[in-house]
Amino acid sequence: MGRFAVGQPLRRKEDERLVTGGGSYTDDLQVAGALHAAFVRSPHAHADILAIDTATARAMPGVAAVLTAADCDAAGLGPLPCRALPRHNRDGRPMPATERPVLARRRVRHVGDPVALVVAETMAQARDAAEAVEVTYAPRPAVTDPVAALRPGAPELWPEAPGNLALDWEAGDAAAVDRLLAAAHHVTRVELVNNRVVPNPLEPRGCIATYDAATQSYTLRTGGQGVHSMQSVLADEVLKVPKERLRVVQADVGGGFGMKIFVFPEYPGCLLAARLTGRPVRWIAERQESFLSDSHGRDHVTTVEIATDADGRMIALRASAVANLGAYLSQFGPFIPTDAGAKMYAGVYRFAAVHFQVRLAYTNTVPLDAYRGAGRPEAAYAVERAVDATARELGLDPAELRRRNFIPPEAMPYRTALQTTYDSGEFARLLDAALERADVAGFAARKAAARRLGRLLGLGIAYYVEQCAGGADETARIVVGGDGKVRLFIGTQSNGQGHATAYAQILADALGVPFADIETIQGDTALIPTGRGTGGSRSVPVGGVAAQRAATALIDKGKVLAAEALEAAAADVAFADGVYRVLGTDREIGLVAVARLAGPDGLDAAAAWQPAIATFPNGCHVCEISIDAETGVPRIERYTVVDDFGTVINPLLVEGQVHGGVGQGIGQALYEETVYDPASGQLLTGSFMDYAMPRAAGVPAIDFSMIPVPCRTNPMGMKGAGEAGAIGAPPAVINGLVDALAHLGVRHVDMPATPQRLWRLLQAHRATA
């Protein structure tokens, strides 16, 4: 099995099909007789809806239906639920619930808020009619910045949430931290912005909704990160029908990054339209519509303080943040700035106490939710920036300060100041390996050489830890057919990661069947009864263990049949390399032959696995970055990553994940800036003309390596790798820029560090220097 075994850098099973145009994304699906949907969206950031006149639109050619909130109410549609409730304020009061209707009722709260839905025979007719829907608005003052939203007198979005405060939440021991900070030898304080980003997967969102009147059943085809949570949200809470009457199908998905986990208003809107018109309804977002309707990520403003003693030991950390929630509670909205990442404010260090407080603010912007890393990048950025600043203020080498404060391997499993237990980790070993690979020894010479060419060179280190693959269970079902094909049914959902390849490696190993014969079936509630979906780097670490256990169950089940066929006692039959053999004899029967004996459907078995605790992938990023002293243009010269993902199924897949994640992290650090006009609440960066994505030329070659320290709580030793790159990169890049500018007195650079921002810092500090 060697060549296809776990641990081999196999090319993806999916690649040939996908790169030769064989992919099937939502927009590729042809559904006969489908109507086209167009949404009428609010042009205002905040307004009362005084009237909606749909008469003209309804009378236009090709128009099948025009729906508004009144139609949703008449059909009994529930609001889109927030599944991160209930949560409680620091003082124990419950977080007030606010409603997100499918189509805006009486008030719009962000530019792009859907107000009406038009379905027509052609896309052009739907758009023509959408333009003819007359909505009378009475604009209200708007607020888009979370800090401004919490100031007294700010325009309010919700009577239920006075002062726009959705939640005031904390984790850790405030009193202990206060005490340690007050008594500390030194306290370093950094104020930073974790900039708002728009996920921008290559494939925009879209859906095709159908309704079968005979069975009163809906089908939703859409790109997503798992069919079951969508089915449950939509059937249980929005459509209010038994789950069996909603089938959700997800075929190929062109990137999700967390955003595609969620149910958005367009999906129930199209399902309702399909029911009311008796026709399939299709909707595919245009890129500008994506900017105004996909959930965004990050958008925190944070103050971090680190207390150190006279020996350069970091004893306490306090982080206090304001996080933007947007106009509505998205499906996981309030979870992301709170529980999703809070525990990571302890970093990889032996703090005696840590406290994190966050206030969540409603604003007149698109709702915010999970984006690659979801809460953990915010924590890693805050901690690693503050650690670097501490080193600078104490006059210590940032690597040395980290080394001095790391949780040592001997202390594992280690319970952090935030009451979570890291099972394993060898932080100093990875740091040293990264510094070595990054040739930090030669940095001073390179810096001097760059200086002669008018470039300021800096070296940034970040050591991230994240938390993933915890919580929910996953179920895997395996069917070995008489035709020799092995089918894995699982409720995780590839968005491009290559799950089918990783799972096939696990099963090829466990079952001793050819890699090429293994197929992964995902993304259809009609075929897979349960599943938790893809998110939080969990698919292979959790789904892979479930698959391996299902394989074991299948082997055991087959053993009974094999024993019968071999006329032996089951206890005397052993399974290895795809063959059952009677011990001590040459009597044997292959797995596929056994599957044939099992009956026409072959042999099948299922198993579930639920992790008891999350895993903690960690690693070191070293970014060498230069700045053109005349223009402020940054350029990454060298990028090194050493990761500990525990046991890895396929290093090539993992490296791809790291490349993509680092690209997104560099995007956030250097390019991606989401700008709302503070007065009008209009999104000024609503297309790629103004929203800068990272490009190939801006993302350097990455020196990637791994030092795996197997996870002690995952049966296969896996820790997860999907989000890591996006978590480690922002602090590494910014620490590098601060290092490049430190001689001028610059202490912090906010993201995105655009040429203009860097030039301005150069100007300001040169003037005072």
Added chain:
Amino acid sequence: MYDFAYHKPASLADAVKLLADHEDAKLMAGGQTYIPTLKQRLARPSDVIDLGAIAELRGITEEAGGVTIGAMTRHGEVAESAVVRRVIPALAALAELIGDPQVRNLGTLGGSISNNDPAADYPGALLGLGATVRTSKRQIPADQFFTGMFETALERDEIVKAVHFPRPEKAAYAKFPNPASRYSMVGVFVAKTGGGVRVAVTGAGQSGAYRWTAAEQALAGNWSPAAIDGLTVDPSGLNSDIHASADYRAHLVKVMAKRALAAAG
């Protein structure tokens, strides 16, 4: 996109006639600006006249020591043209910096200058080289062609046929791309020509590309980056947006000019 009648004339004369006959007709070259405009429903023409089938609008020829480039010539063709690379390498290099391969394979010289986006690159080259625009009606010197942001001297029923670029002694273009769109945020084209020094700035000015006359004077007797050291660029009249304020642009105009001069040698 709203409905319109589509025409694809095979000759310039037919195109001119169509334009004259239909009051709300618009020309389309490679569609790189115009199709997105239509798709976003920002324009509602009665007729669209596709210039793609008019052979006489296409091609690159060496003429009077310089080069003449047909209006429908794609950016990619200019970038790769052996003639342009030999006669005015700075112009080929500029074309190479426009957009991405897809845009360069469809976008045209005529479309770019007729549109006169203040962030476009070609207007810098036309002003910097003292080019002449040949239209269906007349010849227009570059200095008179660009009249303001998205505005040109073209009349409603006038079609750009070609642009003639005289050969400079030395020339270079330095571009500072917008971080998002990669159009020029500041682009400076410098040329030492028989008729004197020309310095054209694109991307920065509120009314589109313009000539930086102070730099031209400073360079007249001393063609070197150091010659403009003493100059400062006044930010008033320069664009200010989320990517670059006027003062940053003013700073970049001088930096890019010096880089262009250094590259021109």
